[in-house]
Amino acid sequence: MRAKKVQFDVTYINLLDKPKWFLDISPHGKVPLLIVEDKVLFESNAIAEYLDEVVPPQLHPMDPIKKAHNRAWTDFVPQFAKALGAIGYSKNLDEMNEAILNAHKALEKIEGALINRDEHGPFFNGKKLCLVDAAYAPFLQRYRLIDKLLNNKVLKDFPYTDSWADNLLSDERVVLAVPDNFEEEFFASLIRRKTYAGSFIKDSNIAAE
Ligand SMILES: N[C@@H](CCC(=O)N[C@@H](CS)C(=O)NCC(=O)O)C(=O)O
Structure with a gap:
């Protein structure tokens, strides 16, 4: 919006x-x-x-083929979000390592789509933010927070996705889509869910909730 x-x-x-x-x-x-x-x-x-x-x-491309490709990649978001989110929601180290292997499969797919684009960055379709960007941004944003705790740097093996995430997360339309206390709330939810990532949260205010 x-x-x-x-x-x-x-x-x-x-x-x-x-x-x-x-x-x-x-x-x-x-x-x-x-x-x-x-x-x-x-x-x-x-x-x-x-x-x-x-x-x-x-924001959707005019060209029907491009539009269909965009819709297809947006349809992939639930699988992508589940695979990446599972890293943060793992309950222990073994579960997390398994989740990382699984996330690689989802990341390979989106990395392939980014490599094979007609026009490169900063956004999915090139210069202009599109609906694919809007659909993936929340999950890349959450993953970056998870990585702040776990420091797995899973995206480093997927340089196109990594730089796409950087571009999205430095865009104020994405940054302002969440409330100011989003990080705090998200971390509190990781603690509540008794996640492995949550065990790395140091802030005593969050941990006390
Ligand atoms: N396919 C739905 C998924 C929405 C969804 O899963 N929302 C989550 C938050 S991100 C939710 O409301 N969860 C609450 C619940 O399931 O009780 C969409 O894209 O709008």
């Missing part, structure tokens, strides 16, 4: 204690939702495509 310069209000939902009004309107009980007038939209990709249709500039 920041890429489109749309005016909007954000309401953050505590997913550990979802309010009734939210459960009443969210078909899967999940975030994000977008409320447009009295209509509720759900599922990130559906929301992103809706915004792309109604608010210029169009």
